[in-house]
Amino acid sequence: MRKFNIRKVLDGLTAGSSSASQQQQQQQHPPGNREPEIQETLQSEHFQLCKTVRHGFPYQPSALAFDPVQKILAVGTQTGALRLFGRPGVECYCQHDSGAAVIQLQFLINEGALVSALADDTLHLWNLRQKRPAVLHSLKFCRERVTFCHLPFQSKWLYVGTERGNIHIVNVESFTLSGYVIMWNKAIELSSKSHPGPVVHISDNPMDEGKLLIGFESGTVVLWDLKSKKADYRYTYDEAIHSVAWHHEGKQFICSHSDGTLTIWNVRSPTKPVQTITPHGKQLKDGKKPEPCKPILKVEFKTTRSGEPFIILSGGLSYDTVGRRPCLTVMHGKSTAVLEMDYSIVDFLTLCETPYPNDFQEPYAVVVLLEKDLVLIDLAQNGYPIFENPYPLSIHESPVTCCEYFADCPVDLIPALYSVGARQKRQGYSKKEWPINGGNWGLGAQSYPEIIITGHADGSIKFWDASAITLQVLYKLKTSKVFEKSRNKDDRQNTDIVDEDPYAIQIISWCPESRMLCIAGVSAHVIIYRFSKQEVVTEVIPMLEVRLLYEINDVETPEGEQPPPLSTPVGSSTSQPIPPQSHPSTSSSSSDGLRDNVPCLKVKNSPLKQSPGYQTELVIQLVWVGGEPPQQITSLALNSSYGLVVFGNSNGIAMVDYLQKAVLLNLSTIELYGSNDPYRREPRSPRKSRQPSGGMLLGTPCMCGLSSLYSESVKKLRSSVITGLCDITEGTVVPEDRCKSPTSGSSSPHNSDDEQKVNNFIEKVKTQSRKFSKMVASDLAKMSRKLSLPTDLKPDLDVKDNSFSRSRSSSVTSIDKESREAISALHFCETFTRKADSSPSPCLWVGTTVGTAFVITLNLPLGPEQRLLQPVIVSPSGTILRLKGAILRMAFLDAAGCLMPPAYEPWTEHNVPEEKDEKEKLKKRRPVSVSPSSSQEISENQYAVICSEKQAKVISLPTQNCAYKQNITETSFVLRGDIVALSNSVCLACFCANGHIMTFSLPSLRPLLDVYYLPLTNMRIARTFCFANSGQALYLVSPTEIQRLTYSQETCENLQEMLGELFTPVETPEAPNRGFFKGLFGGGAQSLDREELFGESSSGKASRSLAQHIPGPGGIEGVKGAASGVVGELARARLALDERGQKLSDLEERTAAMMSSADSFSKHAHEMMLKYKDKKWYQF
Secondary structure, eight states, X not given: OOOOOHHHHHHHHHHHHHHHHHHHHHHHSOOTTTSOOOOOOOOGGGXXXXXXXXXXXXXXXXXXXXXXXXXXXXXXXXXXXXXXXXXXXXXXXXXXXXXXXXXXXXXXXXXXXXXXXXXXXXXXXEEOSSSSOEEEEEEEESSSOEEEEEOOTTOSEEEEEETTSOEEEEETTTTEEEEEEEOHHHHHGGGOSSOOOSEXXXXXXXXXXXXXXXXXXXXXXXXXXXXXXXXXXXXXXSSOEEEEEEOTTSSEEEEEETTSOEEEEETTOOSSOSEEEOTTSOOOTTSOOOOOBSOEXXXXXXXXXXXXXXXXXXXXXXXXXXXXXXEEEEEETTEEEEEEOSSOEEEEEEEESOSOTTSOOOEEEEEEEESSOEEEEESSSTTOOBOOOOSOOOTTSSOEEEEEEEEXXXXXXXXXXXXXXXXXXXXXXXXXXXXXXXXXXXXXXXOSOEEEEEXXXXXXXXXXXXXGGOOEEEEXXXXXXXXXXXXXXXXXXXXXXXXXXXXXXXXXXXXXXTTEEEEEETTSEEEEEEEESSOEEESSOOEEXXXXXXXXXXXXXXXTOOOOOOOOOOGGGGGSOOOGGGSOOOTTSOGGGSOOSOBSSOBOOSOXXXXXXXXXXXXXXXXXXXXXXXXXXXXXXXXXXXXXXXXXXXXXXXXXXXXXXXEEEEEEHHHHHGGGOOSOOOXXXXXXXXXXXXXXXXXXXXXXXXHHHHHTTTTTHHXXXXXXXXXXXXXXXXXGGGGSOTTOOSSOSOOOHHHHHHHHHHHHHHHHHHHHHHHHHHHHHHXXXXXXXXXXXXXXXXXXXXXXHHHTXXXXXHHHHHHSOOEEEEEEEEEOOSTTOSSOEEEEEEEETTSEEEEEEEEOOSSHHHHHHSOOEEEEEEEEEEOSSOEEEEEEEOTTSOBOOOOOOOOOOSSOOSOHHHHHHHHHHOOSOOOGGGGSOTTOOEEEEEEESSEEEEEEETTTEXXXXXXXXXXXXXXXXXXXXXXXXXEXXXXXXXXXXXXEETTTOOEEEEEEOOOOOSHHHHHHOEEXXXXXXXXXXXXXXXXXXXXXXXXXXXXXXXXXXXXXXXXOOOOOOOOHHHHHHOOSOBOOOHHHHHSHHHHOBOOTTTEEEEEOSOSHHHHHHHHTSSOHHHHHHHHHHHHHHHHHHHHHHHHHHHHHHHHHHHHHHHHHHHHHTTSOGGGO
16 A cells, blocks of 8 residues: 655645635735736616517317418417417417416407316416517406316307316406306206216307207207207217217217217208218128227318318227327218328317308318428318428427537528528429418517527437527438438447437537538437538538546555656547557457447448538547446537547547548546546456455545446436436446556465455455445436436446456446546637747647536648648647636637637638649648737737636636636526627526526626526427527427526517517308298308396306316406507407406496495395394383
8 A cells, every 4th residue: 555645745735725815815805916807888777588489289288279361370278378369470389377288278268268168177268469468357267177268259158067077157358257057967968877078069059049068978969059058959979079060050969989989960860870970990791780999089071062071080990900109080072081190199189261150161271280390281272281380399209318509500591401401302392372361570670690500319400490489390311311220229339329210319519600510429320411502412421439447446556656747649649549459458358248348339431422511521430448338428519720529538539630531539537637636546356466455445535436427327417418328328348457557467476365254255245335335326327318318328247248348347436437527518719728838829628527628739731731741730838727616618719808709711622623723722722720819919808708617717817817717606507608699798608407597697607697487397408498699599398399598688578579469350241141932931151149048137147166167367458568569459458348348347346246246245244134123212
C-alpha cells in the first residue's frame, strides 16, 4: 500500500482553502479595472412566460364533432383537452380544468359555441367567438351519470341521457335544468321486466320535432311524444344497441348492435325490423342466421338526391379475421367498400352539404378519428381516396426521441428544404381541397423564419417550418438508409446494444448557415450529412471506426510505483487506436469469445442512391472493445468552417476531420487532465495481485455503492439525461485483463493460507454483489421504461456467453458507470486558449459531468488546398476550469457583451460538374473562418459563459478570472440551459427539474425571470425541452404533441393578433322547401314550441339537488375581446345581442334567486305565525 504524507495533505488543504477564499473574494468583487462595465439592456419587464400554441395529434382522443356551416372540427381527449381545427393554419387548444375525459361534443351550429360532456358528469358551454375559447357556463350533475347528449339544429334545449335511463333537458342559454324529465320507467312501462340500461342514443324525428327517439343499451328503442308525455311506439331487439340513425324522411331508422348486425325499422311497425343485415357475416346456405360478428360501434344513414343512400359503419368484422386491421365500411347500393385503418377507430362523422336533418344529406366526405391519426375520406370519387392532411399531425409517426428549435434562421433555408421535401410527397390523394376550412388566419407580427427538427426512434429526422406560430413539415431524412437491415430477429447481429430501434436518434447538431447536419444514434453511431440539390449515387459510403476505451487502471500502478507520465497526443498521432493485443487475456478468459473491434451496425457495401436533400458525407461508429459494448454518445458538435466533428461519451472524446476522413483525437476523459487530475482514480475492480487488506477495502464499497445507487436511483435520473438515454440499465462488461496492472504477473509472491482465505472472501463478495447488481439493473430497467425513455436498452447481463469476463459482468459495473466522467458539452469557437495568449485562435471547449471544462487548441492548415492535404494539429492547452455540477452549455461574448457565434462556412452546392476551373473557383471561395472575433482588435477581451446543472459562471478571457457567478439552484438541477438572443441582447435561459424557468442577464448573470411552469413529470420533457432565440421555447407535452411557449413580453403582447379566429360570420343556409302538396295536405316537417313545453311556466322547476350550475370564467369580457378583432359589423351586432341576452339571463337568475328567497321568507313567516297565533302575550 502507498504511504500517505500527512504534511503534504495539510499543505494541499491550506493551499486549496487560500485559493478558494481568494476566488470567493474575486467573485464577490470583480476587479473593476480589468473588467469594463457592459451596459445591459435586458430588464425584468422584457420577460413574461405564456403558452403560445400546441401542435400535433391530440393525445388519446375520445370524442369528435363538426360544425357543417362554420366548417370547424372539434376533438376531445381522455385528459380533458379540446382541440379545434379550421382551415390549415387555424388551430386552437383548450383544456378543461378538471382533466376528466371528454365523452361527447355538440356544436351549437353556426352560433360560435360548443357543448362538451365529461366523464365527471359535467357539461360545459364553450364560447368560440373569441380567439382563446373560454367556458361560459358549467353544469354538474350530482345524482346521475351522463351518458349521451343531443342538441337539435337551431334549438336551445339540450337533451341529456343518463346511466339510470332518464332524460333531462338543459337550456343552453342559461345552462339551467328544465322541470321536464323523461323517466325510464314511464318510457318503457310494461314492455320490459328489467331496467333497460343507460341511454345510448337520443334524436328527434327529422320530420317531427315533437317525437324523440330514445335508445337504451339493452336493445329497447322508444319513440316518445314530447307533447303528450307518453311513448308512441316501443321497439325491442335481443341484442344490445350501440347507435341509432334516422333516414331524412323520418319514416325509418337504423340501429347497430353488439352481434355485428344492423336492423332497419319502420316507425309505425314496432313488432319487428323491416330488414336485418350482417355486413361482415358469412351467409349460411341452409337459411340459418349468420355467425355473430364483432359489435358495430356506430352507424350513419345518409341519403342522396340522385342515387342510393350511404350506410357507413365502424366495427362489425367477423371474429375469425384475426390480426385484421380496424375497418370502416361504406355500403352504397349494392357495393360494399371495406377501408382498412392503421389504428383503431375512436369515432367518425359524415360531412354533409346541409345542416338540416330533414333534407337530402348529400354526404361528400367521412372524417375518421383514429387512436393516433385523423383521416378524411372522399365519398365523391371512385375508390374513396383520402384527402392529404394539411395539419401537422404526423409528429409521432415514429416516437420522438429528441428535438431542436432554431429561431431567426437564414431566410433561404425554408424554401430550400421545402423544394427538396416536395419531391417526397405521396401520390394517390383526393384531388379536392381539404373541406374543413373554417376560421381566419391571424395577422402574423413575427417575420423571422423558425425551424424545428425532430429526431425519431426509427432513425428518421423531420424538418418543420415553425414560423409565425404555425407548423408544416418541410423535409424528412431517413438515416437508417446507410445500414444493412436484418430481415428478422434471427438474422440480426449479436453486436446490437439495444433490443429495438437500433437507429434511434439521440443528439442533433445542425449548422443552419452551412446546412451541415450531424446526428448521433443510440447504437453509438455518428453520421455527417451535407445538403445538396443534386441527386448523386455514392459507390462506397465513407466510414470510420473508432475505439474509445476507458483506461482507468493505467493511471495508477500498485506496489507504490510512480505512474508513467502521460504523453500529450499531438496532431494525428492518436488517430490509430490502441491495438487489442496490448491487453493479454488471462487463462480464465478466452479472447475468441469476446466481441472486439466490431461496430453495432453494418454499413451497406452496395452503391447508395441519394436524392436531393441531405446526403451522407461520413459514417462514424464506435466499436466493441474486448467484449465491452461501446457507450452511448452523450455530446456532439460540428463546425463547418474547420471541417471537424467531435463527440464524447462516458469513456472519452474523439475528434474526426470529415474532409480528410481521419480520426484526429481519441482520448479517455482522464487523459484530458494529463497530470492535473484532481480526482483520485482507484481501479474499479478488485485485483488478485493486491495485498489482502487492499482486497478487503475494495470489497465493501462495491456493496455500499450498489445499495446507494439503488436507493438514490431517483436522484440519479439526471445522469440518464446527460450520460445517455437509459444508460444506467446497460450492464457494461469489464474484462479481467483491464483490471490488472501492467506490472503484475499471473503468480503472486504472497501465496499464504491467509491470502487464500481473503481471496475466497473476495470471491463470495463478488458473487453476492453480482446477484445484487443484476437485481438493481432489472429494477432500474423497469423504472426507466416507466419514465417513457425512447429506447429500452438491453441489459448486458445474459449468461449465454461463457467467457469469464462476461460472467463477471459484474459487481462493479453499475458503480463504475455512474462514477465515470462523461463528456456532456462541446463547443467550437475562436477565442483565447491560455492566459498568455495575445490573440484568439480556433479551439474546442469540452465540458464534463463532474463540472470540468477543458480547452483543446486546433491548429488548422492555412488555405483551402493545404486544408485538404495537411493534417489538423490537435493538442490539449492545459487550461482547466471548474464548476459545480455537470456542464450543459458554453458560449462566448465579445468585449461589448454580444454573442459570438462559432465560425461557419456559407453553404455552396457541393455536387458540381467535374470541370476543373469550376472546382478551382469553389476552392477559392471557401473561407477558413467567418467569425466576428477575427475582426476584433487584439487588445479586446472576451467572456466565456458556462452553464452547469447547478450554477453559471462568466469567465473573462484571456485572464481566466471568474467575472460573475450565479448559483442557479441548490435543491434541484438544470435540465436545459441555452444562451439565447432576445431584443438585440443576450441572456441565459434555464429549465430546472423542479419546474422553474429562469433567465439571467449576460454577462452579469442578474436574475430576470423565475416562474414555476411545470414539474419534470417524465423523461420526455427533459429530453425535448429547448430554448431558441427571440424568446421561443418548446417541449413534447405528450408523445404526439409539441407545446410551444414564449418568455418574451413582446411576443405575449402580440399573441392575440397572431392567433387565428375560429368563428366567422356565415349566413345559415335556407331551410328545405316543403313543396306545394306537402304544404297543402301536411306531411312536411312539424315544428314544436319547445319553450312552451320545457319552460318554467309549464314544466316547473327542476330539483336543485339534481345539478349544480357553475358560472364560467369566459363571460362578457371574452366576447368583447372577440368583437375587437376584424369580424365585421354583423358579428358586432350579434355580440351586442349576446351581451344583452347574457345580461337578461343574469337578471333572470338574480330575480329567480330573489323570488326563491322571498318564498322561503314567507314560508318561515307563515310557520312562525302558526306557531305563535294561539299563545297569549305572557306565554312568549
